[in-house]
Amino acid sequence: MTYIAKPRLHHPSLTRNKVGYTRRDYEGKVSTLCAGCGHDSISAAIIQACWELDIEPHRVAKLSGIGCSSKTPDYFLGASHGFNTVHGRMxxxxxxxxxANRDLLYLGVSGDGDSASIGLGQFAHAMxxxxxxxxIVENNGVYGxxxxxxxxxxxxxxxxKKGVVNAxxxxxxxxxxxxxxxxxxxxxxxxxxxxxxxxIKAAIGHGGAAFIDIISPCVTFNNHAGSTRSYDWVREHNEAVSRIDFIT
Known part of the structure; x- marks a missing residue:
């Protein structure tokens, strides 16, 4: 359950970054998402990026809406500021x-249902x-x-999953x-x-609206043959749809 915190004790040999934090210091509570959910991989990537950038957790404000994706801020940067808003209003x-405070790093986490449906107007005006x-939109193509x-x-x-074709x-x-x-x-x-x-590191270092759409398969409802959001389909097409050269 989300109220279960990870142990505070760390092995003394864990590597620390320039501000004195170990990677474990950037983690949050134990995830309650389905095993294999792509959202947990995104949380791990956010943790890694913030640790490598030597960001102090208390300098981060993380906000989310409603949905599986919007639960994930509880699973990373446990020592940062956080607020869970109503559906689509992040x-x-x-x-x-x-x-109110321009000195914090603002990290918004949302889902495709949260941002592309009820929150589409909110998304458009923020951009x-x-x-x-x-x-960051954790995009699985379904309402999990x-x-x-x-x-x-x-x-x-x-x-x-039931064979219905999206029209x-x-x-x-x-x-x-x-x-x-x-x-x-x-x-x-x-x-x-x-x-x-x-x-994620590049987005954090960018001034202004930095948007990342991350295809994140739902292992429970959208990871089957015929789905264009399954692990197999995205891996097969990842080079074609996602690989570009990054220019600083």
């Missing part, structure tokens, strides 16, 4: 916090206003908390962010840590 609350934040219905980002023709065109958050003028836009895959960590 960007507005983050904007208000940013106006348009170039709010200084790292905005409500038994796996298609979300607005599900690809047309993708099949559900709707997807909302492409990457294309939308670029159209709205976001100055840092990227897409990654939760099964590719070597790609995720540098992208």
């Amino acid at each position: 960007p507005s609350v983050l904007t208000g916090a940013n106006l 348009r206003r170039n709010v200084n934040m790292v905005y 908390l409500t038994k796996g219905q298609f979300s607005a980002t599900a690809d047309k023709g993708s099949q559900s 709707d065109s997807p909302v492409d958050l990457v294309g939308l962010a670029m159209q709205l003028g976001a100055s840092f836009v990227a897409r990654s895959f939760s099964g590719d840590k070597a790609q995720m960590v540098p992208l």
